[in-house]
Amino acid sequence: MLYALVANVTSKTAANGIYLDVDLQDSTGSTVGKVWQATEEQLQIIGGFIGKIVNVTGVKVTYRDQMQLKISNITEADSQAIEMFVESAPVAKNELQESIERYILLVEDPTMQRITRKLISKYSEQFYTHPAASKNHHEYMSGLAYHTDSMLKLADAMATLYPSLNRSYLYAGIILHDLGKVIELSGPVSPTYTTVGKLIGHINIIVSEIHVVAHELGLNSEAENESLMILEHLVLSHHGKYEYGSPKLPMMREAEIIHYIDNIDARMMMLDRALDATSPGDFTPRIFALENRQFYKPKSEN
Amino acid sequence: MLYALVANVTSKTAANGIYLDVDLQDSTGSTVGKVWQATEEQLQIIGGFIGKIVNVTGVKVTYRDQMQLKISNITEADSQAIEMFVESAPVAKNELQESIERYILLVEDPTMQRITRKLISKYSEQFYTHPAASKNHHEYMSGLAYHTDSMLKLADAMATLYPSLNRSYLYAGIILHDLGKVIELSGPVSPTYTTVGKLIGHINIIVSEIHVVAHELGLNSEAENESLMILEHLVLSHHGKYEYGSPKLPMMREAEIIHYIDNIDARMMMLDRALDATSPGDFTPRIFALENRQFYKPKSEN
Amino acid sequence: MLYALVANVTSKTAANGIYLDVDLQDSTGSTVGKVWQATEEQLQIIGGFIGKIVNVTGVKVTYRDQMQLKISNITEADSQAIEMFVESAPVAKNELQESIERYILLVEDPTMQRITRKLISKYSEQFYTHPAASKNHHEYMSGLAYHTDSMLKLADAMATLYPSLNRSYLYAGIILHDLGKVIELSGPVSPTYTTVGKLIGHINIIVSEIHVVAHELGLNSEAENESLMILEHLVLSHHGKYEYGSPKLPMMREAEIIHYIDNIDARMMMLDRALDATSPGDFTPRIFALENRQFYKPKSEN
C-alpha cells in the first residue's frame, strides 16, 4: 500500500478492452499504474482522482525494463493520510488553529470580530490546510495558517513596542489578508493558480467576500461603518506597492506595519530554507524572490 | 435672486443673538451671506446646505468696504437650476441615458445584462449626474455618463472593425468600469475624494457591489459563473498598469481594449479643452496628466 | 517542381570541377540542392537568387542518408507564385491598394496630398508587399499595407466620433508612418533588419525622404510650410515614447491618436493570433510584446 498524487489518468484501448494509465507521483518520483480491463465506472471514479492523494495497492511488475504497478485497489486517501503525505508546516495544524483562534478573541472591534470569525469559519478547512503561495515561501500544507500565525506573533510583539498600534486592526487584517488564497490556489498539494485566481486575485476575492459577509450580518456600508472600511483597506493595501499588484497603498499606520510584517515573515522563511541547504562559508544560489541576491552563511554557523 | 454653492456655514454670537455666515460661491467668486438673529432651526437647515446649490434672495449691503448679502430667503435649488448652475456635459442627461440604456439592451450575455441593469438602476441618479474625475477630464456634471457613452460608441466602432471582440463584454465592462466613482467622489459639484474613495477606491467599490448583486440575484460564484468572473476582471484591469492602481493587468482581449478606449476618450477630452484655450500657432501649457507635454495648435486651425 | 526560398549559395571544388550547394527553404524545412559542374555564369545567376523565391526542378537523391536535390532547372519565381508561397495578409493586395488610394484622395491638405502620393508611388511595389515587422505583428506579406489600411479605417471611425481631429493629418500621417520599413526590413519573405534599418531606422529614413520630396516638389522648408512640418512631426512621434525610440513625443492631437491607433491595431493582431491558437478555458503562453502577459480565452468562445 502506498500513497501517491494522481497527476493524470488516460484510458487506452488494448486487444482485450480498455485499460487505464494512472500517473502516480510522490516525493521519490513517478510511477505508471495500470488498471487492466477497466470498466466505464472505474474510468469515471479514477478520473475523478486527478490532483488528489490516493491510497493504492497492487503488484509491481517489470515491463520492458520499466517498473509498473498493476493496481488492485485505489481509493481517495483520508485527510490524515494526506497530511502525512505532503510537506507540512513545522507546527501542527491544531496548534495553529488554537493560536489563531486565540488572536481572533483578541480582536476587540466588534465589526472586525464578527467578520473575521464568520469568514474563518466559512473557509476553516481550506484555511488550515492551504499553502501560502505556489512557490517561493510557505508553499507547503498549512503554510497559509503557519504564515498567518507567525505574522500575528510578530504583530503582537510590535504592538507592545509601539503602543500606538491598534491590535484589533493588526490581528483582523493579518488573519484575512491572504485568506483569498484558498480560492486563488488549487489546493494543498502542488498548488497552482486557478482561473479565478489569475483573473481576480486573492486580494479582490477576499474583499468581495468581506463585503458580502458584512451585508449578510446586516452591517452598514463602508461609508457608514468605519471598521468595515478599515478592514477592507488593510487587506487591499497589504502588498504595499502598486507594482506588486496592491490596489491601494497603505494609508494607515497598521496597514504599513502589516505590509512590513508580511514581507519579513516571507523573507525569513525563504532565507532559512536557502541557508539550511548551504554549507558554512558558502553563499546560497541567487534567490529570485529576494532581488536575485546571494546570501552568506558564516563559517561559525552550524 | 441668485444661485450659488454653499461652501461653508458658521454660526457666530453677536450682542443680539446668533447670526450665520454663509460662504456662497459661484463662478465669479465668493460672497459672505448673513442671516441675522438666526434660529436653531435655520442653523440646522442652512447648515444642511453645505456643498449644495441654493437659490438665495437678499439685500446687498456694504460693510467695512466689503459687500455682504443680507439673506432674506435661501432654499435648495431644484435639479434643473443646478444643471444650469454647474458646467455640464455637452450632451443632455436624458440623451445620455437613452443612449446608454440602448447599449445595455445590446449586452447579450444574461449574467452581464442582469448585473449591469441592476447596478445602473440602483445608482441611476448619481450615475447620470456625477463627474468622471475630480480634475483633469470629464470633471463636470454628467461627466461620468458622458465619458461612458463616448467609450461605448468607440467600442461599437471597434467591434465592427475587429469582429473577434465580444460586444457583451465591451459594453458591460464599460458601463460598470467607473460606476464606483459615484461613491469615490463627493458629488457633481466641486468633486472631492471621499474617505471611502481614498481608502477603498472606485475599482474595488464596484467589484464588491458586483459580487453582492450576483449574490442577491442568486448567481453562482465567480468560479462557476464565467461571465461573472469576466465582468469583474474587466473592471479590475481597466487601469491597465499596476502603477496606475490596477489590481490586475488586462488578461483578455476586451480588457485590453477597454483600457485603451478609456485612455483615448480621457485624452481627447483633455486635448480638446486645452487646445480650445490656445491660439493658432501656439502651444498649450504643459499638461501634467499628458506626461507634462505641450501640444501645438496649427495656424490653419480655427 | 517546387517553390523555395534560396537562403544561401556556396560554391565548392570537387575533382571534376566546381559545384554549388544551394540552401533551399520552405515551410517544411531545409533541403540541399546541388548544381554539379557549375559554370561561372550559373554561379553568378544562382548566387543572385539568395533571399529570393525560386522555382526549382530536379531529381531527389539520397546521399549518406540525407536527401539531396540534384537541380536541373532553377529560375526566379514570378510574383504570383511568390504570393502563394509566403503567408499573406487576410485581404488581397489589390483591395488594400484600392482602399489606401481612396484615403489618399481624402487628404485635403495639398502639401500632404502631394508628398504622400509621390512617396507611395515611389515605393509602391514594396509598400504593398512588405511586412509590417520582422516579428510579433503583421510580419507577413502585405502586412505593412494591411496594418496601414486597418489604421486608416480606425482613424476614420475616430474622426467621426471626435470631430476636432483633422482627417488630412490622420490619413497622411498613417500612410507614411511606417513606409520607411520598406528600407528597414529586407523584404516580404523572412524579413530581417537591414544595416541601414539598424543604424538609421524606419522613422528617420522616411522623414529624410519626406524632406527630399518636399525639396523636389519645390515646397518651402518646414519653418515656412506648416503642413510639411506637421507631417514630419506625425511620423517622428508615432512611437509615442522615448523608450520606444520615438525621436519626438506626440505634441499634436492627431499625433497622440496615431500613436494609439498604431498600438491598438498591432495588439489586436497579436491577440487574435495568440487566442486563435488557444483552447477555450485556457490561457495563451506569456506574450513578450504584450508586457509578458497571458490572455484568457473564455469557455464560451469558439
Next chain:
Amino acid sequence: MLYALVANVTSKTAANGIYLDVDLQDSTGSTVGKVWQATEEQLQIIGGFIGKIVNVTGVKVTYRDQMQLKISNITEADSQAIEMFVESAPVAKNELQESIERYILLVEDPTMQRITRKLISKYSEQFYTHPAASKNHHEYMSGLAYHTDSMLKLADAMATLYPSLNRSYLYAGIILHDLGKVIELSGPVSPTYTTVGKLIGHINIIVSEIHVVAHELGLNSEAENESLMILEHLVLSHHGKYEYGSPKLPMMREAEIIHYIDNIDARMMMLDRALDATSPGDFTPRIFALENRQFYKPKSEN
C-alpha cells in the same frame, strides 16, 4: 535670562566703535542681540558661540519698531540647560545609555563586543546626544540613541520569534549602523550635514573607523577574521538598496533584518508624529519620506 541658539554673529562699525549683532533663535523665532562697544576679546568669545546654546541676559529695547536685546551678559549654556532647550527623545538619556549598554553585554562574539564597546566608548558623548537625522525622523536630541535602542528591542523580539537569527550580529550591527552620524551631522541642535558628511557619508565614516579600531586592537584583517568582515557588511548594507546609497545589498539574514527594523522604526516615528497632529477622521498631509502618501486617522482613535 533666556536660552537661545546663536545662529550668527556679525561685527559692525559705529561712530563710537565696534558693535556686535548676535542672531538669537529659539522655538518662538529670532531676535537681534546687540553688544555695544564690543572688545576684540568679546568678538572672539561670542563669535565662538555660533551654533551653540547660550544663556543671555539683557534689556529689551525697541528701535525703529523692532525689538532688540541689549546684551549685558552671554555665556555658553551648560548641558543641562541645553537639554531643556532642545527637543529631546521621549526616554531620558541615562535610561537609553543603560539599555544600550546592556545590549552590548549581550554581544557574545568577542570581536564584535570589543569593537562595539571601543567605538561607543570613543564617541560616547555624541552618541547619546546626537539626533538620528537632519529631518524626517528622530531629528531631536538623543534621537540617535533612542532610534538605536528601539531597534535593539525590536531585534530582541524578532530573534525570539526567529531563532535562526544571530543576536550578536543583530545587536552589534544595530549599535554601530548609524554611529557615523555623530560625524555626518553637525550636532544635537539644528542638525545640518557637515562637509565630511556630504562627501564621505555616515556609512563609510563608521566602516573606516571599525577598520582602524580592529587594527588598533590587533585583530586580523577582514579576510581572516570573519566577525570583523560580517560586522562591516552589516553596516555597509543597512540602507538595503543601492538607490538609498547602500554600498552593498544585504547578503546575510541579519543584514536583511537590520534593514527592515531600521525602516520600521523610522516609519513608526514619522507616522506617530504626523498622526498626533491630525484630527480623528482626517488624513495627514502628504509625507514625502513615506512615498508622498497621506495617512488616515480613524474617528474612533483619540
Next chain:
Amino acid sequence: MLYALVANVTSKTAANGIYLDVDLQDSTGSTVGKVWQATEEQLQIIGGFIGKIVNVTGVKVTYRDQMQLKISNITEADSQAIEMFVESAPVAKNELQESIERYILLVEDPTMQRITRKLISKYSEQFYTHPAASKNHHEYMSGLAYHTDSMLKLADAMATLYPSLNRSYLYAGIILHDLGKVIELSGPVSPTYTTVGKLIGHINIIVSEIHVVAHELGLNSEAENESLMILEHLVLSHHGKYEYGSPKLPMMREAEIIHYIDNIDARMMMLDRALDATSPGDFTPRIFALENRQFYKPKSEN
C-alpha cells in the same frame, strides 16, 4: 546711444497718427521706446528689427512716472557691436572658425568631407554665432562653435590614445551633431525653441539636411554609401539614450565616444560656471542638469 535687443514692436493709433512702441531689452532690464508719428516705412523697418540687436539714440523722458525713450534714430547694430552686447564664448569667433575648419580638412573620408563642408558653408553665419543650448550649458553667443571646437580637441586627444578610433567619423560627426540647433533655437540672443525646433528637433533637422545635401551632391543613398549612412548614424545617436530623445542608440565605437565627449564637455562647462560662483569650502546649489547634485569647491582652490 545704447545697444538693445528689440523684443517687440507694436503700432498704435493716436490723435496725430500712428506711433510705435518698441520694447527694448538689455541686461539691465526693459525700456519702452517711442517712435511718434511713424510712417509705414518706419513700421516696416523697425518691425524687422524684432529679435535683433539695435543701436538706438533718443531722448529720455518721464511720462506718468515711467521713463520712456523718445527714439530719434534706430539702426541694426553691426556684428562687432552685437558681439560686445551679448555674452560670448571665451574664444573669439574667428579663432573658432579657423580651428574648426582645420578639423574639416582632417576629415579624410570624401563623402563626409563634402557633406560637412557644404553644410557648414550653408549655415556658416549662424553656426559661428549660435548658442549651443537655450539654458544649462554653452547658452551664449558662439556657444555652439565653442562647444564643437572643444569636443573636436577632446576627440583628437582620444584618437591618439585609442588608435582604433576613426578620426574622419569623429570629426565629421562632431561638427554636424548639433548643427540643427541653428534652426531649433531662435538665435544668439535670448535663445528660445522655435516651433520647428519643438516639433522636429535639431537631430532630425540636420539628418534631413544631410540627406538632401547628399542628394544634391549626387551621392548614392545610405544603403549604397556606407559613409553617408555612418555619418547620419553618428548624428542620430549622439544623445546616447532613448530617454534623452536619441532616435538611435550608439551602435558604433565612434558613436559611443561622441556621446561621451558631448556629455563631458557640457558637464565641464556647467561645473566650471557653478564652481566659479562658489566660495572655497562651500558647495554649489543643486544643479538640475547634473542630476540635482551639489558640488564641492575645495578650500585650497582659488
Next chain:
Amino acid sequence: MLYALVANVTSKTAANGIYLDVDLQDSTGSTVGKVWQATEEQLQIIGGFIGKIVNVTGVKVTYRDQMQLKISNITEADSQAIEMFVESAPVAKNELQESIERYILLVEDPTMQRITRKLISKYSEQFYTHPAASKNHHEYMSGLAYHTDSMLKLADAMATLYPSLNRSYLYAGIILHDLGKVIELSGPVSPTYTTVGKLIGHINIIVSEIHVVAHELGLNSEAENESLMILEHLVLSHHGKYEYGSPKLPMMREAEIIHYIDNIDARMMMLDRALDATSPGDFTPRIFALENRQFYKPKSEN
C-alpha cells in the same frame, strides 16, 4: 613538461594507499593528473597549489578510454612562466609600472602623494599583476594596472584641455580607485570574487585602507585634512550612480571626470575586443555590459 592551472586536488584511498586526483586546466581544457601512493607531505604541498599555475611532468596513460597524466614532478611555476601562461595586458608590466610611478610623482598634494605611494608600495605585487574585473573588461593579467595607466593618460589629456581640473586629485584618485580589487578578486588567473569582495567590495576595502594608512602616517582625520577627505570621496564616488553600487555620487569636478574616464576606458576595451572578432560589414553580438547593444564594423575597416 607542461604548464597548467591547478583547479582542484582531492585525495582518495586505494588498496595500496592514498592517491591524489589533480584537476589541471589550460586553455585547451581539463586533464586529470594522478599522484599514486601520495605521502602526507605531498598532499600538503600539492593541495597548496590550488588556484596556482604549476609546471608538471609525467607520463600520459589511457585508462578506461580517458587520458590521464601520471605525475612524476609538479612545482609551482615561476612568475615568468605564469606570465606566458595567462593572457596579459598589451603593455609589459614593467612599462606600466614605470608609467604609473611617473604619475605618482606628479601628485603634488603631499597627503595624496604619501598615501598613494604607501598603498601602491604595500600592494605592489598584486597591483601590477591583477586583472581589473572578473569578466567584461581588462580581465587579464595586469589588466588592473593597464586600465589604471590608460585612465591616467586620458586624465592627463583632459587636464590639458580643461585647466580647471586638479591633476593631483585626478592622478591620486585614479591610481587608488580600483586598488581594492587586489582583495576583491582572487588573483590574476581565472579571477573570481572572494568572500570579502562580495560582502565588503573593492570600494570600501580601499577606503578603509586609506583611512588606516592616514592614521599610520599621523595625518589628521578627514574633517581636518581636506586632501584626505577628497581622496576618499574620489574613490567612493567613482561608480557614478547609486545603482552601480556607488556609496556616494560625484560631488567634485574631478570625481565626475574620473567616473567618465573609467567608463570610457572600460567601454573602449570591450568595444575593441568585440569588433576585433567581427567581420567588416557585420554587427557584433549583443554585448550585455554595453546595455545589450550590437555594434557595427564598417566595411571599409580592416
